[in-house]
Every structure is written in C-alpha cells, then in structure tokens.
Amino acid sequence: ILNVEQSPQSLHVQEGDSTNFTCSFPSSNFYALHWYRWETAKSPEALFVMTLNGDEKKKGRISATLNTKEGYSYLYIKGSQPEDSATYLCAFKGSSNTGKLIFGQGTTLQVKP
Amino acid sequence: GAGVSQSPRYKVTKRGQDVALRCDPISGHVSLYWYRQALGQGPEFLTYFNYEAQQDKSGLPNDRFSAERPEGSISTLTIQRTEQRDSAMYRCASSRTSGGFTDTQYFGPGTRLTVL
Numbered sequence: 105i106l107n108v109e110q111s112p113q114s115l116h117v118q119e120g121d122s123t124n125f126t127c128s129f130p131s132s133n134f135y136a137l138h139w140y141r142w143e144t145a146k147s148p149e150a151l152f153v154m155t156l157n158g159d160e161k162k163k164g165r166i167s168a169t170l171n172t173k174e175g176y177s178y179l180y181i182k183g184s185q186p187e188d189s190a191t192y193l194c195a196f197k198g199s200s201n202t203g204k205l206i207f208g209q210g211t212t213l214q215v216k217p
Numbered sequence: 218g219a220g221v222s223q224s225p226r227y228k229v230t231k232r233g234q235d236v237a238l239r240c241d242p243i244s245g246h247v248s249l250y251w252y253r254q255a256l257g258q259g260p261e262f263l264t265y266f267n268y269e270a271q272q273d274k275s276g277l278p279n280d281r282f283s284a285e286r287p288e289g290s291i292s293t294l295t296i297q298r299t300e301q302r303d304s305a306m307y308r309c310a311s312s313r314t315s316g317g318f319t320d321t322q323y324f325g326p327g328t329r330l331t332v333l
Contacts, residue, residue, distance in 0.1 A: 108259075136319065147220070147308075147324040148260070155319060193259050202273040203248050203312065205322065207259030 108196045110208035124180045125211040127194030131175035138195040184215040221325035229331045238294045238328045242311030249292050250310040267315040299332045
C-alpha cells in the first residue's frame with residue numbers, strides 16, 4: 105500500500121507570516137509529485153507538477169522543492185495573505201503505467217488578517 | 218474555455234437504489250479520472266480512461282461500482298444498490314494527454330452523494 109502523508113494537518117498563521125508544510129511519499133518508483141490548492145466548495149486547482157530530484161518551482165509567493173531520494177516535498181508560502189487560506193494537497197504518481205494519483209490528506213491553512 | 222463539469226451536483230438517494238453520476242471533461246482531453254473524497258480527506262482514486270478504454274479500475278471498491286466512457290468523451294460512474302457507506306463527494310478530472318508524467322489533472326466541482 106502506497107502512503108502519502110502531509111504535515112501538519114492544519115496550520116493557523118497571521119497575515120504576513122511565512123509558512124511551510126511537508127509532503128512525504130514513497131522514494132521508490134517515483135514518477136511525479138503534484139501540488140494542488142483546494143478551497144472548500146471549489147475544485148482542486150493545480151499548482152505544480154514536479155518530476156526531478158532537486159526541482160524547485162515557484163508561482164508568485166508560493167514555491168515548492170522536491171527530494172525524490174528521501175521522499176519528501178516542501179511547499180512554502182512567503183508573506184501569507186488571507187486569500188491563501190485553503191487546503192493544500194500533494195499527490196504522488198508512481199512509475200507504473202497508469203495516470204493514477206495517490207493524494208495525501210492535505211494541510212489546511214488558515215491565515216488571519 | 219469550459220472546465221470539467223459534473224452532474225448532478227447533489228444527489229440524495231435511498232439505500233438500495235442505483236445512481237448514475239456524469240462527467241463531461243474538458244474538450245479534447247484524452248484521459249478522464251474518477252476519484253472519491255471523504256470529508257477532510259484527499260481524493261481517493263477509483264478508475265481512469267484513455268479515450269474510451271478503461272486503463273485502470275483498481276480503485277473501484279467492489280462490483281457495485283462501474284464506469285464507462287463509450288465515445289471517449291462523457292463518462293458515467295454507476296453505483297448499484299447504494300449503501301450508506303457510499304456517501305461521499307465523487308470527483309472527476311481530465312488531462313490533456315494519456316497520463317504523461319507532467320500531465321496536470323483538472324478537477325470538476327464534484328457530485329455530493331448522500332445515501333439515506
């Protein structure tokens with residue numbers, strides 16, 4: 105059974121704080137790691153797809169790093185704003201010949217003004 | 218352009234009834250995926266299609282669940298003889314190509330199924 109773990113489960117920060125959270129995934133048979141942002145009552149929105157060890161991706165104030173050898177990815181948010189409040193999901197894709205994504209349970213971020 | 222659409226958005230049914238959930242992917246997207254999401258959890262894979270071919274159905278929980286995509290576009294997820302434990306959000310996603318490793322999956326709004 106493949107396990108994707110995210111921590112912490114929830115996070116409360118003040119506006120302007122920078123924050124980060126972790127996604128842990130199997131280090132064997134790695135193919136890709138996806139990050140999604142999900143606001144309640146909306147569809148998950150794709151942030152990044154990462155494939156290579158050492159990859160770093162950035163989108164505005166949000167960035168992510170990838171370590172496939174040890175099986176983790178970090179998502180960073182610089183200068184959090186209330187509109188960053190959402191659940192951040194990571195999803196692992198193994199090297200088997202399938203489009204199947206295995207999702208973590210998410211980290212829910214609440215940014216207080 | 219239009220995103221992934223799903224219908225109905227909400228479905229309440231009685232235990233033992235059959236339900237059919239529909240997904241209309243982004244036009245031209247080759248791959249279509251079905252996921253189930255429990256409250257407070259990430260989506261859990263059910264099955265996926267490339268064109269009309271069902272490539273992986275390893276996530277379907279039992280034989281009451283089936284899916285089809287007969288013309289390689291719209292897909293239907295059918296649950297027969299529904300049980301209360303089937304209550305969840307059912308999400309559909311589509312991607313442009315057939316599961317390439319950089320392929321983003323675009324998610325629909327989901328169908329909230331409640332089995333009484």
